[in-house]
Amino acid sequence: GDEWGVGQSLQWLGYCYAWQGDYPKSNEHFFRSVSIFRRIGDLWEIGMGLGGASYNAYINSDYDRCINLTREFHDISVRLDDYYGIARAYQHYAVCYIERGDYKTAEEYLSDSKRICVEHGLDFNLCYNYGALGYLSLERGDYDTALSYLQQAIDLERKNNFLKYFIVFIYPMYAEAVFRKCI
Numbered sequence: 001g002d003e004w005g006v007g008q009s010l011q012w013l014g015y016c017y018a019w020q021g022d023y024p025k026s027n028e029h030f031f032r033s034v035s036i037f038r039r040i041g042d043l044w045e046i047g048m049g050l051g052g053a054s055y056n057a058y059i060n061s062d063y064d065r066c067i068n069l070t071r072e073f074h075d076i077s078v079r080l081d082d083y084y085g086i087a088r089a090y091q092h093y094a095v096c097y098i099e100r101g102d103y104k105t106a107e108e109y110l111s112d113s114k115r116i117c118v119e120h121g122l123d124f125n126l127c128y129n130y131g132a133l134g135y136l137s138l139e140r141g142d143y144d145t146a147l148s149y150l151q152q153a154i155d156l157e158r159k160n161n162f163l164k165y166f167i168v169f170i171y172p173m174y175a176e177a178v179f180r181k182c183i
Contacts, residue, residue, distance in 0.1 A: 007036035007045060014052050019165050023056045030056070047076040047085050054092050055166075063096040070096075083120040087113040091125070091132055098136050106136055124163075127156040131170040138173060143181035150174040 010033035017026035034049040050073040057066035070092040077085025090113035097106035110133050117126035134150035137143070153170040156162075 003036055004040060004042070004045075007033045007040065007042075010036065011045065011049050011052070014049065018052060018056055018059075023060055026056055027053055043076050043080055044082070047073050047080070047082065050076070051085065051088055051092075054089075058092060058095055061099070063099060066092060066096050083116050084122055084125060087116040087120075087122055087125040087129070090116070091128055094132055095135070098132070098139055103136060103140055106132075110136065123156055123160055124166075127153050127160070127162055127167055127170075130156065131167065131173065134170065134173055134177065138177050138180065141180075143177050146177040147174065147181065150177060 010029045014026045014028075014030035014033060017023070017029060030049045030053040034046055034053075037043075037045040037049065050069050054066050054069035054073055057063070057069055070089050073085065073092070074089035076082075077089055090109040094106040094109035094113070097103070097109065110129055114126065114129050114133070116122065117129055130149045130153035134146045134148075134153060137146035137149060150170055150173055153167070154174060157167050157170065
């Protein structure tokens with residue numbers, strides 16, 4: 001009879017399945033969780049589920065879906081003054097725009113996200129942000145800047161030992177930047 005507990009359990013199962021790479025099952029659990037939290041009216045938990053589903057959409061290269069889910073995740077985060085969620089939403093938008101080749105828009109989102117991360121001491125988000133800025137620089141062919149951002153991400157990750165699922169991309173990006181700079 002603990003509806004909130006069921007919603008929370010479904011949300012965590014959504015993350016567990018995402019971390020295993022089973023995105024359809026992850027999304028099923030995220031959306032069941034979101035449905036429960038919509039009935040209850042818990043905006044924070046709705047945002048957490050939407051954030052997970054949004055990231056799944058990005059991982060699966062479904063950028064339109066990622067942007068749509070992120071829009072609602074962002075709106076909820078703004079309503080709650082959740083700086084972590086706002087920064088994450090900007091990052092979700094940014095990586096979609098990098099993939100689409102709209103580097104200017106991606107840079108604007110990452111700049112706003114970085115400012116929020118620094119102002120509010122969000123080191124996990126800042127680590128991801130440096131990684132995304134490194135990715136953006138790599139895509140632009142600016143390998144020195146890419147290496148600088150990626151090294152900052154690596155330094156933050158090593159200092160804090162963040163959850164690898166979201167951060168691990170920085171290491172192959174760093175290797176790619178080193179490789180591209182050398183050829």
